[in-house]
């Protein structure tokens with residue numbers, strides 16, 4: 414088991430990539446604190462992690478709400494004793510031409526995708542710093558690496574996630590904490606179904622393929638790290654190609 418005795422807090426763990434990461438980590442012996450807004454989906458993730466023999470608990474929470482994040486982190490730390498791995502995965506996508514984007518949609522995108530990471534890191538980092546150990550994986554996107562038409566708010570937020578991730582990687586090195594940004598291309602999930610209903614997704618990646626890379630990042634070390642991973646569809650064109 415790669416993660417025997419470890420505890421991970423995963424946001425957006427109710428479905429899609431977050432659930433796949435929770436279950437991949439649970440398969441490897443990791444206990445799971447699962448956060449998202451929809452309690453019924455969290456309950457399913459928790460039950461699936463428990464079926465894999467792990468301790469798991471649900472923490473209903475909107476990552477954009479400072480009070481909810483503080484309460485969620487406090488409850489998870491109290492229940493699990495510590496959190497070794499934080500996966501900031503919760504995300505929001507609203508794809509439309511820039512001139513059609515409302516201020517509310519712009520703000521919600523930045524609040525969930527960027528400020529959510531800020532809040533979760535700020536809530537858990539004091540404990541990781543005190544223990545001189547930790548791993549943070551921020552689920553970014555190919556939209557954090559290149560421009561994509563009609564994704565202005567999402568691209569801005571994911572470029573922000575990458576900038577935040579590498580800056581944190583520098584600042585937290587002295588505390589023994591690794592920070593990674595994982596940037597997938599298209600993945601078959603509800604988010605991509607709703608944001609891009611017209612796209613043929615037959616060769617898009619599965620959440621499990623992204624989870625495999627998260628597992629890789631969380632098991633790096635002790636002398637190696639990776640800052641930004643671009644995980645692209647096999648059938649897509651490489652960056653700059």
Ligand SMILES: NC(=O)c1ccc[n+]([C@@H]2O[C@H](COP(=O)([O-])OP(=O)(O)OC[C@H]3O[C@@H](n4cnc5c(N)ncnc54)[C@H](OP(=O)(O)O)[C@@H]3O)[C@@H](O)[C@H]2O)c1
Pocket residue numbers: 424425426427428429430431448449450451452454474475476477502503504505506525552553554555596597598599600601602603604605620
């Ligand atoms: N699918 C893709 O093609 C793709 C590609 C690159 C990157 N990503 C990124 O991957 C991450 C996961 O997305 P996904 O594709 O797996 O989407 P998904 O299947 O729709 O899952 C999103 C998860 O995030 C939770 N969530 C959304 N808003 C939240 C909030 N404000 N607070 C707490 N939890 C919240 C959702 O639960 P609730 O709605 O119940 O809160 C759900 O559990 C996102 O950061 C996304 O940007 C996705």
